[in-house]
Amino acid sequence: MTTGRIYLDHNATAPLIAAARAAMLDALDAGGNASSVHETGRRARARIEQARAHVAAMVGARSGDVSFTSGGTEANNHIIQSAARQEGALVVSSIEHPSVLEAASEAARAAGRELRLIPCDRDGLIRPEALQQILEAEPCPPALVSVMLANNETGVIQPIAELARLAHAAGAPMHSDAAQAAGRIPVAMAELGVDYLSLSAHKMGGPHGAGAVITGCGAALHPLLFGGGQERKLRPGTENLAGIAGFGAAAEQVEARLGEMNRIKGLREELEKRIQALDAQILVLGGGADRLPNTSLLARPGLKAETIVMALDLDGAAISAGAACSSGKTGAGHVPQAMGYGDDAARAAFRVSLGPENSLEDIARFADILAPIIERMTKNRTGRMAA
Template sequence: MADMVYLDWNATAPLRPEARAALIGALDHIGNPSSVHGFGRRARRLVEDAREQVAALAGASPAQVTFTGGGTEANNQALALAGDKRRLLVGATEHASVLEVRADAVAVPVDGDGLIDSAALAALLAADSQPALVSIQAVNNETGVIQDMASLAAIVHAHGGWLHSDAVQAAGRIPIDMAAWGCDLLSLSAHKIGGPHGVGALLAVAGIPLAPLLRGGGQERRMRAGTENVAGIAGFGAACAASLAGLADYAALSLLRDRLETAVLALAPTAQIIGAGAPRVANTSCIALPGVPANSQLMAFDLAGIAVSAGSACSSGKVKSSHVLRAMGLEEALAGAAIRVSLGWDSTEADIDRFIACWDRIAARTRPAA
């Protein structure tokens, strides 16, 4: 697929060379990390080295890291706290793995750029004396909008609440500092940053009463039963280290994204860049083209050998209007005409050229006949 252009990095990133090497190297190790003999100790060392690398990416300590089967599992475990029956408030633009965990969750509204309405959050927290667990994405997976986590944490903590952040799309794109953000819980996923699929992490400060989703073993300090995925964890750790080292380079992707958006608006003045009025990560652009449904756009791009997406990639391949965009106030027709373009560390000017050329053909459908 050498002639394909991959612009769907928010769905999954290609496996980094460092992660591939760590993963393959770990596959050659015999031994269960729970075993006390030398083979087991070497496997345990791989897991603990990775734990340190994950913690470093998140500005946390290794003791705060519990490995999971991915970001979705981490989110589910975070919101299923034991021993503390807190009400749950979630951002209206959260990923489905947060929105669908508890039926009693109350949505916190966002403004037209996708930023949490802090006054509404404070009012919801003050409306009930029962403490709350609040879950807010650090970076939205569809628009790339960055929340001001520290200011939101101050509001949550002032009302006796705990703050969880799905930081899956923040990792490797912006610096993460769990303590400075004020997060009590934080979720990560390996495959979004060039690690293997099927591994993630939940980080928690001391004193948060987490409950294991899987029981029947003492692994991960009794927080996740079952033999650890040593190879996946080793690859995750290597991807975290590489992502942390490459943060400055990732920021430079904004030059490619801005060039793409400038061309998009020049070729189709009716198009809208969703979330452009808020801080965004450098790699993400959500573009709505009135009158051209997202599925039609996706098919045109795919036929041209270009991979983009519409909304989240976690909906079994279905294309439907985005709850994120509707929560931001977009009408159904416009929300259904939005696509997501997401870049990565090896995206090039040539990739942008290919996208613009295809976009020009799609946008021609909206221009008045000569």
Template sequence: MSNYLDYAATAPLREDVLASYLEALRVVGNPSSIHTDGRGTRMLLEDARDRIAAAVNCDRNEVIFTSGGTESDNLAIKGLYWQRNQDAHRPVVVSAYTEHHGVIDPIEWLEKNEGAEIVWLPVSETGVVDLDALAAVLRARGSEVALVSLMWTNNETGVITDIKKVCEIASAFGVPVHSDAVAALGHVPVDFAGSGLTAMSITGHKVGSPIGSGALILSRASKVESLIHGGGQERGLRSGTMNYAGASAFAIAAEKAVAELDDFAAHTSSLVSKLKHAVAAIEGSRFSVGSAVAMPHTAHFTFDGLRSDTLLYLLDEQGFAVSAGSACQAGVARPSHVLIAMGRSEAEASACLRVTIGLGTTSEQIDALIAALGPAIERARAASAV
């Protein structure tokens, strides 16, 4: 049986969520129809909105259902950019190159197609974004900044950003902040109202619901331009027949993940610390984020003298599903852009291992990984030496 240790890529579907999802799929009705059946599925959708709002502490009207994190990131970034450039010239977008491609790529698209100017903030060697540099950029160019986008937690390294501080800095200049909280939801406390954010992206498949449902949380006071035009659903910001079954499953999963946060932190941090301790004894290994504050379930390492794809292949052969945490496009492993942004060499950024776990991970699975890791690293090093 496979040892699934790649929860950050996608978390296992929760059994109880699957049961309610199947039940919801059997209910017929377009949530926009006025007949009884339509009102039935509308109720499922609105109940999901309430539950998501409670899980992230926002107003129910601030929840815009989408297909997932990537769509939410695009809606927030392009939508805010266009909105903010309607009444003034604000071409600057501030972010960091440690972001997920769901954020980096729409920003680069705006640069290429809409004349945006990007400021990538410096990042420390442990993956922490330099907030003094953020303040300096805003002092110098605040009136020209369309938005700041910084993720709540990094999906590769686990590092946590002080989003409240980011919002405090930006609000002094009247600049809206978007945060990709896809990796954070259900893994660390996420409080939209308490953060000061304008917009926040979340997705369901990282907390145990089926892939294909997410949300953009958008503050009531804020407007964004829509990317998708049609029937005007979801405050006119996301046209298309609403996926009530997906939204419902997402909401139940998010609610459960948030309720489990304390248990999750206690269980995963003790397993991660066991793994870190064992890996520290391997020569040429490095824990990627040093003493930076990070999510409890993420362990990210680099190993001298090997390539991640070889190591992943060897571990997969022995039944371990782990990842490099780096972008993998068309089956080609690339150096991690996150580690490169943290100042690491291409060789180091191509020699990563990310282990991400959950409440379902057992101590025996971590012991088995530890036992397999030493020989797999040796073989991967031997392979890269030829």
């Protein structure tokens, strides 16, 4: 990241850690196609299998249950499109990442399935009773229930283990998108009780272009592509050797990153205290729920998040207006709306997400930069309303 700037957008992408960069450069220098049987190919294969073991260990899975993808979006699409081949509705939460919501909508349309959205409460929490109500109304077991482990905008952590228990009792498999959670809270397949887990390397200090689908014991997954035997014939094509090596190295460092999270949570609490002191109308969306220690979704109703983000960028601070995948779009975000906020607050929501590189000095500087921006925008809005 550029020297002197404050980077507070780790949920969009975390800076590449040194271990991942070293592993990638080593793999690039070594080269090789992991499908080749000669020594260079075998060494490439060994790098991939070592990375697979590290990713599996990070979530308490077996190496053979890890299939590498190009990222979290592909992982989510693979799981959902595979599930849509089965009878029954696709049941997903109303606050999912677009790679789940849009994939489920398209898969349901193409397969002639119903799409059910699980509502959240005011704090962005998917309550078990909300899922239970949907399950009880279904004429047959759903093809899939999908609820993210932690929301990418609010950071709210969902009760996945209880939701998975309800899904299984209704005869449905359970998927959880853990892209934002991995590296910020402990993630264990067995404790979550899910059948499918999706991961993204660049959210946890790994490279862009690498992700994974983790399947539980006995969980079915169908290929979307054909023409090769790579990744247990689930994703044919020559593997992204450098990306996978970097992903494995980042996964190996997750325990150390988790050790930083108490400090980061303290920084987030200080940040929210300072920002709310700037204006009594600033809200912390999801503040009443258990959240990722690094994530804060804030809103000053009546102001435009895009304008705040641009002003901060000009003054040397990087954040997002809601989800980074929505960059370039205007309008109210679907997550605040699903939480019951009106357009006035939903259009104002901006996300600050911290990482191990951040310090108390960053928080103080950010608050100092934001203060005159909020004051100026509020005065301008008041003036327009008076006119």
